[in-house]
Amino acid sequence: MTKAATLHQLDRLDQELSALFSELECYDDTRLNHRPSDGGWTVLQVLHHLILAETASLGYVRKKLSFNPILDKAGAKAAWRLFVVDFYFRMPTKFKAPKGVDRSALPDESDFESTRKQWETQRKALRHYLSHLPEERFDRELYKHPFAGKMTLRQMLKFFGMHIKRHQKQINRVLKEAAV
Template identity: 40%
Template sequence: MTPQILQHLDRLDASLNTLFEWLLQEDPNYLDQKLSPERWSVYEVMQHLMLSEGNSLKYLRKKSLGLAELKPAGVRARFRTWLLELIMRSPIKFKAPKGAGVEVFVPVESFAALSGQWQKQREELRQFLSELPLEIFDKEVYRHPRSGMLSIGGMLRFFQVHFDRHNKQMKRILKEVKPLSTP
């Protein structure tokens, strides 16, 4: 694993740990509440992020088997990564891709169960990436559903900007579902 990939993973893990620390301070009764049926709860946003990362890991495992067929990640892959980051930072709303939306969400047993599952998945990602040959990190190995082929570094940069976007959403949700406090 390259130092840059390790740095991306460390930042992702730090963001996840900060999220967990924050949500542990919140009343768990609010984490599954939503203002309307078409809007997501905090638990649903967490599931979406976890599914997105988990589906990406499955895809990466499959693609890494055909290292010889992978194209080098060049200027186009870097441009796609940059454009994806730019769009994800914008207020434009997107429909979740199939396999990472409400059609696959399940009832959440507890915050501890969901956060533990996500943490385990992140550990699997780190372990998998640590076992890959170095030459794969310079290849177009990850297909984002909307922007196309990216390098593993591009995938991790997407994970971060995707996480950041939905972290803001979770903060908005909690602010909206909590009852107004009395002065």
């Protein structure tokens, strides 16, 4: 796991985010704030959840590195943890969001443009931070997923991609319902 490979993963993630924004920009804020009949999250609440998850992840990494810890080199266990996350995300089962990224942390209503800008700002901060880390940090178990455990920074970014894909299904379902 190298810095270059991690930044390449971030490039792919940014492309996926750009595609999501392109898909959503044709909808008005009323539709994006539509509360589904099952009482679930609106599309914009889903986006805020994803932003908060990424923000909290970066915050964890920053805090972890602030005291210069000794970090284990990543290996098969970290790869297994990411596999487990991927496996669970592919299941149709709903999961309770961790505190801080759950419904209580989400705005009741928001607008697409400010949400997009917030996420783009978060991604720029993430890119800046990762770009300035020394190479030797990238093969270490530095990120801690709330359920699966320790992973590398590249695996953290892969989790972000999986997380967006999982919620994409929810976004599509809410948009479809809002059209009726």
